[in-house]
Amino acid sequence: MPSNDVIIIGGGHNGLVCAAYLARAGRKVLVLERREQVGGAAMTEEVFPGFRFSVFSYVVSLLRPEIIRDLELPRHGLHILPLESTITPLENGDYLGQWNDHDQNRRELARHSLRDAEAYDEFGLMLHQMARAIKPLLAMAPPNPTSFSFSELLGMKRLAEHFRSLGPGRFHMLHKLLTMSSADFLDEWFETEALKATKSASGIIGTMLGPRSPGTAYVLLHHYMGELDGVFRAWGFAKGGNGSVSAAIAAAARAAGAEIRTSAPVAQVLIKRGRAIGVVLENGDEIRAKRVVSNADPRRTFMQLVGEKHLPDEFVDSIRRFRFRGSSAKVNLALGELPDFTCLPGRGAHLRGAISISPSVGYLERAYDDAKYGEISRRPYMDIVIPSMLDPAMAPPGKHVMSIFVQYAPYHLNGGWTDARREALGDAVVDTLAQFAPNLKGAILHRQVVTPADIERIVGLTEGNIFQGELSLQQMFFLRPVPAWAKYRTPLAGLYQCGAGTHPGGGVMGASGRNAARAILGTP
Amino acid sequence: MLKTTPFHERTSALCVSHAWRRWAGYVVASSYELSHEREYHSIRAAAALFDVSPLYKYAITGKDAAQLLHHVVTRDVHSMKVGQVAYTPWCDAQGKVLDDGTVARLGERSFRLTAAEPNLRWLQDNAAGLDASIKDVSESMVALSLQGPASRAILGDIDLKYFRLAESSISGIPVTISRTGYTGDLGYEIWAPASQAIALWDALIDAGTPHGIMPAGMLALDVARIEAGLMLIDVDYVPARKALIEGQTSSPFELDLAWTVNLKKERFVGREALVAEAARDPQWRFVGLEIEWESLEGLYAEVGLAARLPPTAWRMSVPIYAGNEQAGYATSGGWSPLLKKYIALAHLRGPWIAPGTALEIEITIEHRRKRAAARVVKKPFFDPERKRA
Numbered sequence: 001m002p003s004n005d006v007i008i009i010g011g012g013h014n015g016l017v018c019a020a021y022l023a024r025a026g027r028k029v030l031v032l033e034r035r036e037q038v039g040g041a042a043m044t045e046e047v048f049p050g051f052r053f054s055v056f057s058y059v060v061s062l063l064r065p066e067i068i069r070d071l072e073l074p075r076h077g078l079h080i081l082p083l084e085s086t087i088t089p090l091e092n093g094d095y096l097g098q099w100n101d102h103d104q105n106r107r108e109l110a111r112h113s114l115r116d117a118e119a120y121d122e123f124g125l126m127l128h129q130m131a132r133a134i135k136p137l138l139a140m141a142p143p144n145p146t147s148f149s150f151s152e153l154l155g156m157k158r159l160a161e162h163f164r165s166l167g168p169g170r171f172h173m174l175h176k177l178l179t180m181s182s183a184d185f186l187d188e189w190f191e192t193e194a195l196k197a198t199k200s201a202s203g204i205i206g207t208m209l210g211p212r213s214p215g216t217a218y219v220l221l222h223h224y225m226g227e228l229d230g231v232f233r234a235w236g237f238a239k240g241g242n243g244s245v246s247a248a249i250a251a252a253a254r255a256a257g258a259e260i261r262t263s264a265p266v267a268q269v270l271i272k273r274g275r276a277i278g279v280v281l282e283n284g285d286e287i288r289a290k291r292v293v294s295n296a297d298p299r300r301t302f303m304q305l306v307g308e309k310h311l312p313d314e315f316v317d318s319i320r321r322f323r324f325r326g327s328s329a330k331v332n333l334a335l336g337e338l339p340d341f342t343c344l345p346g347r348g349a350h351l352r353g354a355i356s357i358s359p360s361v362g363y364l365e366r367a368y369d370d371a372k373y374g375e376i377s378r379r380p381y382m383d384i385v386i387p388s389m390l391d392p393a394m395a396p397p398g399k400h401v402m403s404i405f406v407q408y409a410p411y412h413l414n415g416g417w418t419d420a421r422r423e424a425l426g427d428a429v430v431d432t433l434a435q436f437a438p439n440l441k442g443a444i445l446h447r448q449v450v451t452p453a454d455i456e457r458i459v460g461l462t463e464g465n466i467f468q469g470e471l472s473l474q475q476m477f478f479l480r481p482v483p484a485w486a487k488y489r490t491p492l493a494g495l496y497q498c499g500a501g502t503h504p505g506g507g508v509m510g511a512s513g514r515n516a517a518r519a520i521l522g523t524p
Numbered sequence: 525m526l527k528t529t530p531f532h533e534r535t536s537a538l539c540v541s542h543a544w545r546r547w548a549g550y551v552v553a554s555s556y557e558l559s560h561e562r563e564y565h566s567i568r569a570a571a572a573l574f575d576v577s578p579l580y581k582y583a584i585t586g587k588d589a590a591q592l593l594h595h596v597v598t599r600d601v602h603s604m605k606v607g608q609v610a611y612t613p614w615c616d617a618q619g620k621v622l623d624d625g626t627v628a629r630l631g632e633r634s635f636r637l638t639a640a641e642p643n644l645r646w647l648q649d650n651a652a653g654l655d656a657s658i659k660d661v662s663e664s665m666v667a668l669s670l671q672g673p674a675s676r677a678i679l680g681d682i683d684l685k686y687f688r689l690a691e692s693s694i695s696g697i698p699v700t701i702s703r704t705g706y707t708g709d710l711g712y713e714i715w716a717p718a719s720q721a722i723a724l725w726d727a728l729i730d731a732g733t734p735h736g737i738m739p740a741g742m743l744a745l746d747v748a749r750i751e752a753g754l755m756l757i758d759v760d761y762v763p764a765r766k767a768l769i770e771g772q773t774s775s776p777f778e779l780d781l782a783w784t785v786n787l788k789k790e791r792f793v794g795r796e797a798l799v800a801e802a803a804r805d806p807q808w809r810f811v812g813l814e815i816e817w818e819s820l821e822g823l824y825a826e827v828g829l830a831a832r833l834p835p836t837a838w839r840m841s842v843p844i845y846a847g848n849e850q851a852g853y854a855t856s857g858g859w860s861p862l863l864k865k866y867i868a869l870a871h872l873r874g875p876w877i878a879p880g881t882a883l884e885i886e887i888t889i890e891h892r893r894k895r896a897a898a899r900v901v902k903k904p905f906f907d908p909e910r911k912r913a
Binding site: 103104106107114115117118119121122125128129 | 525526527546548549642643644645646648660765766768
């Protein structure tokens with residue numbers, strides 16, 4: 001008899017969530033993490049002495065509140081601090097602000113367009129309703145629409161009833177959201193370029209698509225989902241960086257009895273007669289378990305850890321076609337002083353929120369054009385936060401850390417990624433940002449540039465895709481990662497998946513980990 | 525940051541309570557004095573001066589200005605005379621109320637619409653193909669409301685009928701004066717360019733001081749408007765634009781505004797739905813409730829207390845019962861210092877809307893929920909002759 005009920009390959013946040021739920025249900029769980037620390041892409045590292053960074057993923061909004069409650073994460077150290085605003089510096093020296101306070105926000109938008117100031121609330125209400133329409137689907141293991149089995153049909157019936165209950169108006173809006181580009185969708189609501197651009201940006205994050213690419217409107221909604229639950233409202237920053245999210249979940253898992261082993265890279269899933277029976281570590285150790293769960297992305301799981309020969313051809317084909325195409329990079333800066341933005345000089349509330357370099361839809365689309373043909377965006381889209389403004393412990397007193405999410409930096413770069421290309425990306429980012437905050441270059445003490453190739457190398461995410469596979473419509477719901485295998489199970493008995501490469505996808509949501517645990521436990 | 529109105533220099537100096545609240549993105553005084561009591565009594569006994577500048581104001585002009593408003597609001601705008609003001613709600617296509625305010629006909633082709641919520645986009649979208657210019661004059665124009673029996677004398681015994689307006693001047697400042705208000709009393713609203721705000725305030729205070737004028741805040745206004753049976757957006761009803769579910773929306777009929785709905789108009793936004801609704805029995809009605817003092821006193825006496833009421837008007841949803849059934853809910857209420865009655869405004873289901881209907885209202889006494897006897901009464905609770913005279 002194997003000594004473990006479940007082995008989880010990979011201690012990313014989803015693997016840890018899955019482990020915690022299984023351990024709480026009394027299962028004997030072993031998590032095997034390749035690196036010396038848990039968290040996967042949700043990790044904090046003191047990259048330069050005194051300067052701590054959420055090296056990869058850097059904000060939290062989608063982490064499911066039920067996971068925070070169930071696993072008692074605040075008791076294990078989780079504290080999410082709100083990001084209050086988003087500022088978009090404009091090329092004419094002005095800016096567009098979006099604030100949490102309703103009156104302040106309306107007043108700021110009215111400065112740009114009275115119409116948009118009014119449309120904003122209605123747009124928010126519409127997204128709220130759409131998010132409500134989609135939300136039950138996130139908690140639901142997606143039914144297979146081609147199966148006639150009773151449980152699948154029941155699932156489809158529930159789905160159909162859900163859509164019917166929306167009424168025609170909302171259903172039609174949902175259809176638009178599912179089919180349009182974010183730029184086109186936003187054109188129906190707003191006239192201010194910077195507003196449309198900044199909003200459409202959330203439709204392109206983690207995809208190799210531009211704001212004018214069809215299907216991006218839905219991704220917009222996907223990222224809005226975190227705002228549904230009153231307590232969250234918007235994006236937040238985990239005190240201590242995103243590593244503290246992973247640390248809290250790991251602590252919860254350990255408290256429930258799970259064992260977490262780091263520096264324990266898995267080489268292979270052990271398969272016997274079509275069934276996963278354990279794993280082989282890179283050092284040759286074999287560990288048996290009744291079930292094996294992979295937190296790795298679908299390509300890594302099936303092509304590397306399992307191996308094609310154990311899988312049906314069609315399934316292998318589908319996994320091969322599952323698209324990653326990492327398109328985003330991170331630039332982490334250690335700063336001697338705060339950036340001084342021309343549009344909003346000095347140390348203001350705007351530095352406690354996000355700063356979005358997205359002055360127009362055209363700007364974003366041009367950034368995409370470069371990437372479409374295999375180049376780094378000359379003037380990239382950036383989503384910037386200064387975590388030390390919210391949590392001063394992230395940097396030495398008086399100094400700051402700046403986290404810059406950058407798009408596009410295509411994984412498939414012409415000529416491939418080299419050290420020189422990495423630094424060229426860093427230069428493009430700093431040069432672009434310095435146009436809006438001229439003191440930036442002089443303020444930089446250290447710079448870390450993380451390319452998609454680095455993400456793949458360090459974290460193990462295929463092609464550096466931050467969502468374990470593009471969050472595009474053809475790879476969502478019952479198609480994620482592969483049609484007919486969207487329920488955390490795999491063609492191999494005893495082998496499960498729990499990563500963001502499964503429904504509902506990435507964003508430090510934890511939903512895949514929880515859903516997988518429920519599938520394993522047989523909880524409906 | 526929040527906006528302050530152009531009167532802020534004066535109002536902030538007077539606001540010794542430091543009690544401010546938000547209204548449409550502005551800060552306005554809740555009460556100037558430590559208690560709103562004297563301010564309330566000035567409305568009914570002398571004259572109260574309110575800064576109502578945060579109202580949204582739209583100047584609508586052009587050949588089709590009347591047609592645009594006629595199409596948007598539920599009342600008949602074409603038949604309005606120049607100088608006339610009309611209180612009206614307006615609806616979405618489902619006949620659910622979006623907002624309520626006043627339409628003032630300044631000229632044949634010139635109107636002013638006041639609103640509680642921003643409506644520029646709604647007006648623009650409904651003006652497609654019409655020759656009408658819509659200008660948001662919310663910031664360029666200020667408004668003061670002078671309410672109370674002495675208000676006419678303060679304005680130099682102005683001769684203006686109820687819901688009429690006239691161009692005038694106060695100490696040389698060009699103003700429009702309308703005989704309107706939100707207190708159910710004799711009163712006027714004075715509209716002027718923002719640049720003249722301070723001079724206008726000073727002129728009215730000077731003219732009003734011999735008559736006992738008092739600057740008054742929103743707490744006093746709230747008591748007066750409840751006595752007058754006037755509903756407040758976001759408090760007594762959810763505007764359709766903000767409703768998350770259909771059940772939160774209200775039609776003008778449900779809000780007891782049937783008198784403002786002119787179904788003879790050939791076309792206006794929401795007409796179809798309102799025609800259909802007019803043919804049915806009312807599902808809900810916004811009514812006045814009087815809580816019976818003896819019953820209330822009895823409930824307090826049971827725990828050895830004298831009856832006590834909150835010092836200011838309340839704004840929350842309070843269940844109303846008919847036996848074991850919930851007949852509806854009250855949304856505003858409070859003690860009327862003038863009438864010496866405990867009154868409330870409530871939404872009731874169809875079977876219980878007739879005046880005189882005996883009901884019960886939930887009240888929490890010493891942490892326990894009780895029910896006090898209440899009955900449906902006609903609105904307004906207070907309707908002095910001087911209001912129209």
